[in-house]
Amino acid sequence: MTSNTESPEIRTTSNFLRDIIEEDVRTKKFGDATVQTRFPPEPNGYLHIGHAKAICLDFGLADEFGGKTNLRFDDTNPEKEEQEYVDSIQNDVRWLGFDWERLCYASDYFGQLYEWALQLIRAGKAYVDDLTADEIRQYRGTLTEPGRDSPYRDRAIEENLDLFTRMKRGEFPDGSRVLRAKIDMASPNVNMRDPVMYRILHASHHRTGDDWCIYPMYDYAHGQSDSIEHVTHSMCTLEFADHQPLYRWYIEQLAIFPSQQIEFDRLNLTYTLMSKRKLLQLVQENRVKGWDDPRMPTLSGLRRRGFTPEAIRAFVTSVGASRTNGVVDFEMLEHFQRNDLNRRAARAMAVLRPLKVVIDNYPEGRKEFVDVANNPEDPSAGTRQVLFSRELYIEQDDFREVPPPKYYRLSPGKEVRLRNAYFVTAQSIVKAPDGSLIEVHCTYDPASRGGNSPDGRKVKSTIHWVSTAHAVSAEIRLYDKLFSKPDPYDVEESGDVLDNLNPNSLEILTGAKLEPSLADAKAGDRFQFERVGYFCVDPDSSPGKLIFNRTLPLKDSWAKLEKKTGA
């Protein structure tokens, strides 16, 4: 079921979830039942990397114990849910590398849930309440004061049955009545103060259409759905811990399969956020280009950005699970992504900000092919031929008229290696009247073909290049952190999270020059542009108009050094 191709250095350390399951299997807590889990998203948005952690836990742990995992849509609130989200979620789970045993919906169980509600009413465990939402809130009490019983709490069973069936038939308007569980209005746990089981919602559901006008609440639906599917280990995030007594209460009252809920911590990352509500807001207010904007922490955004499922899986398993709230450094994710791409991404030479170089002693009109490794990390990736000629583009950053200390690249009088080609020495520069640099003139050493000089001469730097006459142009989209603060919620008194959006999270370069082999790269293809970073062809790209997204830059120890000594 799962494709576990985690990189070898990812040791699966123990975590408390695995310990619990191991213990349950050992003690046969569920008899001979196999481990059964479920991943239960509400289809009200796109999946993000926080969900990836839950997915890896739900699918991964079940798989470890020879169990199965269902994908179940928790679709009990038709007002927020859409088919678009159902589709994207399935797509993203598969992309991450998992496949489910069964595809389920809470709405599959609406009929059963309704029958069980009748059963609870008959047992005197549920009642129809005519209080308004506002009144229910007032009767609920506060965190420190107990609630009070609703005046409708002791309605006769027959009357409750009558009212509830009429609620279902659509005789009452939205909000006029609810069905409540009769538990304990004085419970210190507010979730147990006669929680609402059903509300009236004359809304069209993405699957059941207008079949229903009453919908079960999460608490009334989730545990029973788990139970119906014989879920043994129902893992969810920490904020549901207070709901566990209620989860168990319904299961016990109904005397059905005893699924057990176990909570773990949410994944948080620096410089971004995981709130579906906030992500939706970013999309709706056009602060980003959509759910799959490469700056988004959504799986679709990360995919478009060039992140790989392998790296994301390795990352979330490395981060582990516990019950402590924390925030993981975004650098951790970047590390796993670079690690993966370094091994797999084909190399290419690409110049993001071109500077023209003319090799004065290289014959005009001559061109030649040089041999280049497709991936130095992987000899089996083979080699290719790249055109070299008298006029080239190099990176603007790779030339300094006045080199700072420790700057090893091209500067007047200095010799460097053009990767896989020749040694060149900068001889002179040409400037425009405004003083800006137009081109650099060099001489090359014909004996250094391939990048080594027979006399054993060393150079301190190797730079990449592209032949001007053969280069293909491309648009490059550079992405940076979505938010400018590690904690986006770190705002002034009356401020909003979105105030912390990084205004420079996207930079578009239109004049990039790439080696010719990149001309027929297809959407989704990933490359390492040597010495620059990892890039992925954007779906906006077309044969005549190449567009690359920068997944991540390469680590840049020179930039770090320069910043340090410059400061």
Next chain:
RNA sequence: UGGGCGAUCGUUCAAUGGCAGGACAGUGCCCUUUGGAGGCACUUAUCCAGGUUCGAAUCCUGGUCGCCCAGCCA
């Protein structure tokens, strides 16, 4: 201020009464036809106070701090 949960290097996860360890980040060196990658080394932690024990990060007691809960959302 009621209830629930938690607290270990800067971050994250281990250590399940017996030498506090890994990963990320950081620092230094080596190596390098990517200032990439790789190799080596180094720095840094058990919230506090008591107690039990030959021995406590782990068990007990009391504090402190943090997160979650008062939707007819999930």
